Amino acid sequence: MDTRFPEGGRPRAEIDAALDAMAAGDVDWRGGRVPLYVFGATAEVGEVGRDAFMRFFTENALGAKRAFTSLRRMEEEVVAMALDLFHGPEGAVGGMTSGGTESILLAVKACRDGARARRGDPAHRGNLVLPVSAHPAFDKAAALMDLPVRRIPVRADLRADVAAMAGAIDADTILLVGSVPCFPYGVVDPLPELSELALSRDLWLHVDACVGGYFAPFARELGRPIPEFDFALPGVASISADLHKFGFCPKPASTVFFRDAARAAGRGFDLDVWPNGRFATATFVGTRPGGGVAGAWAVLNFLGREGYRALAARLLAMRDDYVAGIRAIPGMRVFGEPDLSILAFGAEALDMGAVAAGMEARGWVPGLVREPPGLHIMMSLLHEPVRERYLGDLREAAAEAAPAQGAAVQAVY
Ligand SMILES: Cc1ncc(COP(=O)(O)O)c(C=O)c1O
Numbered sequence: 368m369d370t371r372f373p374e375g376g377r378p379r380a381e382i383d384a385a386l387d388a389m390a391a392g393d394v395d396w397r398g399g400r401v402p403l404y405v406f407g408a409t410a411e412v413g414e415v416g417r418d419a420f421m422r423f424f425t426e427n428a429l430g431a432k433r434a435f436t437s438l439r440r441m442e443e444e445v446v447a448m449a450l451d452l453f454h455g456p457e458g459a460v461g462g463m464t465s466g467g468t469e470s471i472l473l474a475v476k477a478c479r480d481g482a483r484a485r486r487g488d489p490a491h492r493g494n495l496v497l498p499v500s501a502h503p504a505f506d507k508a509a510a511l512m513d514l515p516v517r518r519i520p521v522r523a524d525l526r527a528d529v530a531a532m533a534g535a536i537d538a539d540t541i542l543l544v545g546s547v548p549c550f551p552y553g554v555v556d557p558l559p560e561l562s563e564l565a566l567s568r569d570l571w572l573h574v575d576a577c578v579g580g581y582f583a584p585f586a587r588e589l590g591r592p593i594p595e596f597d598f599a600l601p602g603v604a605s606i607s608a609d610l611h612k613f614g615f616c617p618k619p620a621s622t623v624f625f626r627d628a629a630r631a632a633g634r635g636f637d638l639d640v641w642p643n644g645r646f647a648t649a650t651f652v653g654t655r656p657g658g659g660v661a662g663a664w665a666v667l668n669f670l671g672r673e674g675y676r677a678l679a680a681r682l683l684a685m686r687d688d689y690v691a692g693i694r695a696i697p698g699m700r701v702f703g704e705p706d707l708s709i710l711a712f713g714a715e716a717l718d719m720g721a722v723a724a725g726m727e728a729r730g731w732v733p734g735l736v737r738e739p740p741g742l743h744i745m746m747s748l749l750h751e752p753v754r755e756r757y758l759g760d761l762r763e764a765a766a767e768a769a770p771a772q773g774a775a776v777q778a779v780y
Pocket of ligand 1: 550621
């Protein structure tokens with residue numbers, strides 16, 4: 368590794384060659400070897416997103432109001448389309464962000480600031496009540512805002528335990544969370560019951576649909592048994608949904624929505640003591656790549672409901688085949704009943720760390736689950752052509768693995 372700032376520039380050809388050489392050391396994600404981080408639909412969908420991204424490569428969505436009306440319009444249209452999908456009531460608002468973490472951060476901030484205003488206590492430290500399976504982004508937001516988090520064990524079916532969450536609520540609770548689906552097990556939480564709980568206790572319910580926001584509605588349309596989870600439920604205050612996951616849009620692109628403008632009030636930042644004048648953003652970040660906005664606009668328009676439904680049908684058929692293949696391996700069980708294309712699985716009798724090592728030795732990046740010990744795959748269409756190879760390798764790795772000795776799987780994300 369060269370650690371000096373280069374004195375003279377290097378020729379472009381040399382730079383291209385160096386980039387190629389470095390990429391050659393990466394795992395073969397195009398070949399479906401990575402069970403998270405990257406998402407693929409069809410090659411054409413990828414091209415549509417990339418072309419739109421490159422057209423707006425330099426434009427900055429921070430300037431969407433004053434300079435780039437194109438980006439402003441595209442963002443407004445993306446938000447409007449998504450609110451239509453999520454049954455947003457009249458007056459619902461939303462915006463685009465850099466990812467699930469930022470969307471969640473903004474929802475937690477809006478909830479916290481709203482609660483502080485209502486209580487007339489600008490220092491109130493409201494607590495967050497989450498299923499243990501909720502994403503760490505909530506804890507990240509809570510750490511930044513100095514809020515306590517209560518993570519509640521899930522039910523035997525790995526979905527949020529609404530009664531246990533109700534029991535964890537106290538006078539300082541401000542936020543409840545349900546996931547569509549949760550990352551660890553790929554199961555959707557019982558949002559209708561969480562909505563009831565939120566209404567009965569006058570609490571803010573955030574639906575984390577970062578993974579499934581642009582997948583679950585179409586799986587529902589295809590008749591898959593996923594409960595209602597969006598603004599159709601009266602207790603839902605905010606929703607996060609990532610375009611750069613199963614929306615199949617280029618990174619960075621997520622969306623966050625609020626039931627009404629009053630609830631959205633605290634999401635942004637507004638400073639009026641700066642020499643340049645007032646500085647107000649609806650997001651946490653300042654500069655935002657125009658490409659992310661354009662890429663999302665292009666992909667949503669290219670696919671439409673029909674396109675997403677067709678992709679969902681393919682993904683669910685693929686998921687069913689993976690599940691059947693995993694269940695056919697002696698001792699192996701899928702954890703819970705996964706609702707979309709995230710699966711976690713393991714075998715009590717096997718050292719799952721050894722199975723993971725066996726998969727790694729065969730060229731796969733093993734996703735891991737610690738509780739219960741298992742493997743984890745978040746699958747897009749990148750994983751469709753490699754199913755037989757994956758299952759064959761898994762069968763071999765399982766056959767080689769030693770019996771479990773109570774050893775935990777050491778997962779680091
Ligand atoms: C359920 C869930 N929420 C939030 C996030 C955070 O999204 P991001 O990595 O885009 O910040 C993820 C990421 O995988 C997730 O699975």
